[in-house]
Amino acid sequence: MRLFTTVAGLRCYLKSVQKKQPVATDSAESTIGFVPTMGALHTGHLSLIERARQENQIVVVSIFVNPLQFGVNEDFGRYPRTLERDRALCEQAGVDVIFAPTVAEMATVPPIQTRVQPPAEMMSGLCGVVRPGHFEGVATIVTKFFNLVQPDRAYFGQKDAQQLAILQQVVRDLNLPVTIVPCPIVREPSGLALSSRNQYLSDEERIKASALYRGLSQAEKLFRSGERVSATLVQAVKQELEKVPSLQPEYIELVDPMTLKSLDTVTDEGLLALAARLGSTRLIDNTILRDRRPIIAIDGPAGAGKSTVARSVAKQLGLFYLDTGAMYRALTWFVLEAGVDLRDEPAVAELAHQCEIDFQTDTAIPVVLVNGQDVTQAIRTPEVTAHVSTIAAQAAVREALVKQQQSYGRRGGIVVDGRDIGTHVFPDAEVKIYLTASIQERARRRQLDLKSMGQPAANLADLEQAIFERDRKDSTRTISPLRKASDAIEIQSDAMSVADVLNTIVTLYQEKTASLSLDSLEI
Numbered sequence: 001m002r003l004f005t006t007v008a009g010l011r012c013y014l015k016s017v018q019k020k021q022p023v024a025t026d027s028a029e030s031t032i033g034f035v036p037t038m039g040a041l042h043t044g045h046l047s048l049i050e051r052a053r054q055e056n057q058i059v060v061v062s063i064f065v066n067p068l069q070f071g072v073n074e075d076f077g078r079y080p081r082t083l084e085r086d087r088a089l090c091e092q093a094g095v096d097v098i099f100a101p102t103v104a105e106m107a108t109v110p111p112i113q114t115r116v117q118p119p120a121e122m123m124s125g126l127c128g129v130v131r132p133g134h135f136e137g138v139a140t141i142v143t144k145f146f147n148l149v150q151p152d153r154a155y156f157g158q159k160d161a162q163q164l165a166i167l168q169q170v171v172r173d174l175n176l177p178v179t180i181v182p183c184p185i186v187r188e189p190s191g192l193a194l195s196s197r198n199q200y201l202s203d204e205e206r207i208k209a210s211a212l213y214r215g216l217s218q219a220e221k222l223f224r225s226g227e228r229v230s231a232t233l234v235q236a237v238k239q240e241l242e243k244v245p246s247l248q249p250e251y252i253e254l255v256d257p258m259t260l261k262s263l264d265t266v267t268d269e270g271l272l273a274l275a276a277r278l279g280s281t282r283l284i285d286n287t288i289l290r291d292r293r294p295i296i297a298i299d300g301p302a303g304a305g306k307s308t309v310a311r312s313v314a315k316q317l318g319l320f321y322l323d324t325g326a327m328y329r330a331l332t333w334f335v336l337e338a339g340v341d342l343r344d345e346p347a348v349a350e351l352a353h354q355c356e357i358d359f360q361t362d363t364a365i366p367v368v369l370v371n372g373q374d375v376t377q378a379i380r381t382p383e384v385t386a387h388v389s390t391i392a393a394q395a396a397v398r399e400a401l402v403k404q405q406q407s408y409g410r411r412g413g414i415v416v417d418g419r420d421i422g423t424h425v426f427p428d429a430e431v432k433i434y435l436t437a438s439i440q441e442r443a444r445r446r447q448l449d450l451k452s453m454g455q456p457a458a459n460l461a462d463l464e465q466a467i468f469e470r471d472r473k474d475s476t477r478t479i480s481p482l483r484k485a486s487d488a489i490e491i492q493s494d495a496m497s498v499a500d501v502l503n504t505i506v507t508l509y510q511e512k513t514a515s516l517s518l519d520s521l522e523i
């Protein structure tokens with residue numbers, strides 16, 4: 001691991017590693033994952049680093065207590081600075097580079113002249129009321145870091161939900177070439193959200209502070225039981241906080257998680273956010289209230305029977321099987337129709353953003369539509385089959401179609417299979433399955449499949465070798481590598497029939513939905 005304190009050092013390093021990285025065989029270049037922090041690292045930060053490590057070849061962590069985002073009476077001076085400890089934690093977590101510049105190096109004192117000014121209406125509410133200038137300071141420094149590090153992905157905690165929404169807006173408005181990856185809040189066993197500022201709390205205060213999470217949980221339960229009126233949900237939090245008189249709420253509000261506009265009622269999604277003071281410490285926390293049916297994500301190696309299982313699970317539970325393979329086929333058809341060279345990535349990227357794929361689900365076999373045109377048959381031709389892998393291997397294609405899949409999943413009620421559905425496409429899926437089988441068993445199944453299709457007999461050892469190679473490629477590829485989510489349930493299907501696997505997943509789904517509704521009864 002390298003540590004740089006100067007812009008020159010960092011830039012020189014990044015240039016050298018980018019030159020050294022060979023262009024990977026399956027078409028993608030190496031990617032940089034970036035985790036901006038103010039140091040005093042805890043498990044919350046480490047969860048961001050871990051995710052960046054999983055998804056990128058190079059991981060850069062910045063440690064910088066940014067004066068631009070502190071008000072005059074705030075804790076800039078006493079904010080914990082623990083570089084040596086942070087360094088050891090980063091090293092353990094497999095970070096490649098720490099960038100820990102001085103205030104002078106970042107030209108933040110005296111305050112820099114050029115600032116990033118996010119929309120005033122996103123900065124004025126919630127924390128912005130008592131922290132004027134804070135989000136402008138965050139947006140300015142983060143934009144500077146983006147320019148220096150030039151990351152492909154940047155990881156931010158949902159814990160700072162207003163910051164996240166504002167930075168997403170900045171990235172959209174300025175077309176910054178980075179994907180913001182939101183990461184879930186990491187909490188202590190008591191429910192208290194981890195924060196570097198928790199170091200200011202006494203043991204007694206720590207216990208008291210857990211009331212914030214209890215308040216949010218009460219509102220979550222109420223929401224799950226059908227309550228949608230913001231005032232009632234906010235009141236549920238208030239009541240819980242009132243039980244701890246020394247907790248002084250600053251705000252408790254329900255807003256749209258993207259625009260941060262206040263909501264009277266929650267239709268699809270609401271961000272329930274709060275800030276409170278406890279002694280001299282200011283704490284924030286939040287939760288997303290989401291009205292959607294569950295999502296079942298099934299990942300696993302090739303040949304484990306994911307799509308067969310996913311289709312039957314969807315059928316049995318009355319959910320929609322989101323056929324991501326059909327989406328890649330639909331785009332391939334669209335590119336072929338346009339007469340564009342399939343290896344011309346920029347041209348394909350343009351088409352990927354003009355190709356609106358939809359499914360009509362009220363028919364026995366779902367109808368696939370591209371910009372309103374029925375292509376259900378057209379995407380199954382041998383020509384499409386022959387070219388779909390060339391299209392699916394392109395980073396811009398993956399990005400465009402993942403966005404379409406995510407917007408399809410907004411209302412839930414879907415089953416999706418793939419390699420990185422539970423880790424990347426739907427990291428908040430309610431049920432995550434990692435379906436696997438030994439190489440020997442997958443080879444045996446493949447041999448039977450080939451036989452039943454009347455194909456010439458295949459040697460078992462050759463099939464095993466081919467599956468071994470495919471596994472290796474799938475786990476190491478830069479685009480959508482095979483990943484098991486840490487909260488996925490592994491099903492090892494060697495000794496199981498398709499019906500056994502189906503029953504296991506259906507039972508898990510039913511247990512999950514039952515526990516969600518049980519929660520709401522416990523208010």
Ligand code: AMP
Nearest residue numbers: 037038039044156157159160185186194
């Ligand atoms: P900070 O060092 O407080 O500026 O935080 C750096 C990043 O870590 C931000 O994206 C935070 O949202 C994120 N973060 C801080 N605390 C947590 C937590 N408890 N869970 C998840 N992410 C967090």
